[in-house]
Amino acid sequence: MENGTKPPVDVIVREVGLRDGIQNISVFMATPDKLEWLEAEADAGMPEMEVCSFVPARVIPQFTDAAEIVARALRIDGLTVSALIPNLKGAERGIAAGVHKLNFVMSVSASHNLANVRRSREDSLADFAAIAALIRTVEPERRPQLCAGLSTALGCTIEGRIPEKDVVHYAEKLAESGAGEIIVADTVGYADPTAVRRVFKAVQSAVAPLPVAAHFHDTRGLGLANALAALDTGVRRFDACLAGLGGCPFAPGASGNVVMEDLVFMFEGMGLRTGVDLDRLIAVRGILERALPGVALQGAIAKAKLPKGFAPQPATREALAAV
């Protein structure tokens, strides 16, 4: 269901700021500001954006305008539009809105899943199976791709370490139930490169040939190192957020999602094409500065500017062999 043509890319970066970046912000981001962000970042070449979460408005008021945001996003040529869904009701709304991808989410941590979506992990698996069945009833040309995200896969603030075998178990179950992609998420920034390599290798091996995507938070500074570690294992789909929005309100000064523009800088510097124009991407921060006063914008490349003579080269065999 993706529209238009896109330039060839070596890695797919996906902007999740309109969902993960603002879901914990206490103020409502005005709909025109969201639309401006959406369109400016798509104009900069962003290939995919998660634009909202289909959750009840009483749970997260930030997404009361989800239908309007999705409608506008779907008019942007070439943009893959995704939305997060926690349950069957969210899936119904997402299907009605016509998004290209539905990102179901559950936590590998039993305690976190209970706290976040108020059900056991087995109940979440049952929900996912029901959603997959629902989606199969949608006419093919309107049928979204169903993806499955595993939160707290690299650690949990409640449970601490999460067994790798649990991550693999739930990835396998979701794949068997019809997931088109598995998203492994370090929700709270606990991962290190060794853990990333171990978990992503195990999950990829378990669900092959399904693509496995990475969703990292930079809470403890290792976001880009972890992205590099995941890249090394063959991951080619990365979530991130412009200006690293999404910090936890209970950890003042702590970073949130991996900073999109720094991630793009790393990949492009490595000779891996993202399809994103870095200068134009950095300029989009101006919208956030104006629309979200008081919210700290993270990120290094926007402050330090691009290296003198920086000229991203098309991916070379050498660069790809090195990763």
Add this chain to the structure above:
Amino acid sequence: MENGTKPPVDVIVREVGLRDGIQNISVFMATPDKLEWLEAEADAGMPEMEVCSFVPARVIPQFTDAAEIVARALRIDGLTVSALIPNLKGAERGIAAGVHKLNFVMSVSASHNLANVRRSREDSLADFAAIAALIRTVEPERRPQLCAGLSTALGCTIEGRIPEKDVVHYAEKLAESGAGEIIVADTVGYADPTAVRRVFKAVQSAVAPLPVAAHFHDTRGLGLANALAALDTGVRRFDACLAGLGGCPFAPGASGNVVMEDLVFMFEGMGLRTGVDLDRLIAVRGILERALPGVALQGAIAKAKLPKGFAPQPATREALAAV
């Protein structure tokens, strides 16, 4: 000439804050504050510290107390004490002070070398040969190890891209002249992981079995990812600075050296022993906060706190195989 015994480590981290971290700070850091930092960080298990630069006081007034700092550092049991030297005069002062290691520095970029040490690269090589000859005249039990740093090896703000063959050429020349270690430095934060892997592999191959150390700046956010890339090539010696001091005064808000405590967190999380007590290391930031008002302290782990259940494990075969 190293004193005492040290616990076994898998990677050697080296604090360069008392040199690189404060050399561009406009205020003089009081000598008692420097001594407090030095002793507290050594107490936290830091195995090696570059404690000053032997440059003329008129060039960098920050190091007028170099002899006093070195004298105190040498009384700390088990600490390897190094100092930067730009020329023969600096070497004479370093030998007289009795440091364990002298870190000679030159730039691979001809323009930067001219701007920084006011001579051609060939003249710097001649200086290095003269220093090596001088050091051979020192009685063995007082003879420092002579190391050689290559600045701007991953890029230069004046020249932009730096040819890899130039880095290899100067590394070979310095090795032939008697360097005991080659330090490859991304002085201005231009590196990316692909460039790091390429350059460090080439230099290690050219100077083997000499150890090659990495000195990264986090100016563009890739410091830890670049450290991981260097680790992957076999590098086991890493410079960094507590709280990421060392930002360029001409790039407001930009980070400086790689943040030591975040680097230690990454390595320890990966199961690689550093010998450093992370909680005690983080506590040393309090000295900087008090002694350097107005100087921004960088770093994520100090703000976000360690993960729940974080328990660094001794290096496992698995962790080492993964790197």
